[in-house]
Amino acid sequence: MTGDQAIEPEHTAERVALWRALHLEADAPPHVLRDEIGLRLVDPARDWRERPDMDPDSTRPMRAGIVARARFIEDLITEQADAGVGQYVLLGAGLDTLAQRRPEIASAVTIFEVDQPGPQEWKRRRLDEVGLGVPPGLRLVPVDFEAESWWERLTAAGFDPLRPAVVASTGVSMYLTDAANTATLQRISTLAPGSTLVMTYMLPIDRVDADERILREFAERGARSSGTPFISFYDPEQIRALALESGFTAARTISAGDLTGRYFRDRSDGMRPAASEELLVART
Numbered sequence: 001m002t003g004d005q006a007i008e009p010e011h012t013a014e015r016v017a018l019w020r021a022l023h024l025e026a027d028a029p030p031h032v033l034r035d036e037i038g039l040r041l042v043d044p045a046r047d048w049r050e051r052p053d054m055d056p057d058s059t060r061p062m063r064a065g066i067v068a069r070a071r072f073i074e075d076l077i078t079e080q081a082d083a084g085v086g087q088y089v090l091l092g093a094g095l096d097t098l099a100q101r102r103p104e105i106a107s108a109v110t111i112f113e114v115d116q117p118g119p120q121e122w123k124r125r126r127l128d129e130v131g132l133g134v135p136p137g138l139r140l141v142p143v144d145f146e147a148e149s150w151w152e153r154l155t156a157a158g159f160d161p162l163r164p165a166v167v168a169s170t171g172v173s174m175y176l177t178d179a180a181n182t183a184t185l186q187r188i189s190t191l192a193p194g195s196t197l198v199m200t201y202m203l204p205i206d207r208v209d210a211d212e213r214i215l216r217e218f219a220e221r222g223a224r225s226s227g228t229p230f231i232s233f234y235d236p237e238q239i240r241a242l243a244l245e246s247g248f249t250a251a252r253t254i255s256a257g258d259l260t261g262r263y264f265r266d267r268s269d270g271m272r273p274a275a276s277e278e279l280l281v282a283r284t
Helices: 003-007 011-026 037-042 060-082 117-129 150-156 178-188 210-225 236-245 256-263
Strands: 087-091 110-115 138-142 166-169 196-202 250-254 277-283
Touching (some): 003 117, 011 060, 060 166, 060 196, 060 210, 060 256, 110 150, 138 150, 178 196, 236 250
Parallel strands (some): 087 166, 166 196
Antiparallel strands (some): 196 277
């Protein structure tokens, strides 16, 4: 990309930020996650709530999944920081705002946000413009994933692979080939013992019930039209086996049902995450 296009956030990152803000506006408390900073960064048109992809009802399952996976990772980081883990790496950071929203976490761990140079520079500029800036515990790591090694750029930014870390990769694996996902798992499995990876993955469509399949097909059409089609899907058994084969010592999966029981229990609005996406949690 060239010109202004190179310094804009990706559409998917913008949508995630707006869904997180919409959660506070459209969904009843208790809220799973409170994030209004992403909305400030995007600064969308005044009619953003009228967009088809912001419809409060039809997007509720996807919105629930977005806030649930973010909350799960934040809870895990807090738990691991209490156990002495001092590094957190977010691959494909997008418009994540953990460092700004949760200063107690940002002061306990060093956060490394890895992302494409253009969108990351845009984010840095917007943080300055809204008066937040980059806190001392945050390292922005720009990487051209097609031409550079994210691992080399990460270590050059001060990441210590000999110290335990939490690594998160959300909303990425379905866009990558199986070979690329395997290579990522193999690289992260070499981290110091006591490290944890949290990665989202997409279930094959035949594992999705009929009602949700409509949402899934809508998402896949949107991805194809944006030039970033979904190409990799995994069964829970398959992704756990792949993690173990890649060098992790333990692996488990967290289903949408697990997240529902953890964060959406006893809600009267029926809000629950879409079942298409699950989490892999793997330990070195």
